[in-house]
Amino acid sequence: MAPTPRYRAWLQRIRQKAEREKTDNRRFFRWLKKARPVGMTKFFRLAHQEAFADIDCLQCANCCRTALAVFEKPDIHRIAHHLGMSEEAFIKKYLRPHPDYEYLICQLPCPFLTPDNRCSIYAIRPTGCRTYPPARLRLTDEQLDVLHDNVHICPAVNRIVDRVKQHLAFRMKS
């Protein structure tokens, strides 16, 4: 249940880079939310495709180790049923309520992460995990916040944000 050495080094680099770029990223995401530049969704989608062309999540799994997964009612219904548990028992065993979400996983690393960095409930995993990182979606302010919050956690998000910045930087200055 650990990143491979290559990914461990990469994760350390993006943490340091995100720290260095904190002010710049804050400014960039504030501008994206306000200006909603034309083509923004398309740039994020293309950058997502490019980033995952050579990223292997099975060597990383940093999101499952460091970010609390969100579980909503339909996720709970589906996963509890799959595990042969009542929803109440599932909630009691695995989740805790959160004021901003329905529920969050109760611990890190996620208890569904296996020692070989796989998700033991992959086919029926929560929607939030299925859509992570949300750079392929039509981007709401909330999803932009998720991307901003994850530049130091996810190598793919870090790369996506760099790419979109390259595309849009000149517009931000104008």
Ligand code: SF4
């Ligand atoms: S989505 Fe990002 S943080 Fe999660 S395993 Fe893949 S590269 Fe790592």
Ligand code: SF4
């Ligand atoms: S449910 Fe699966 S994909 Fe989601 S955080 Fe847990 S191990 Fe990762």
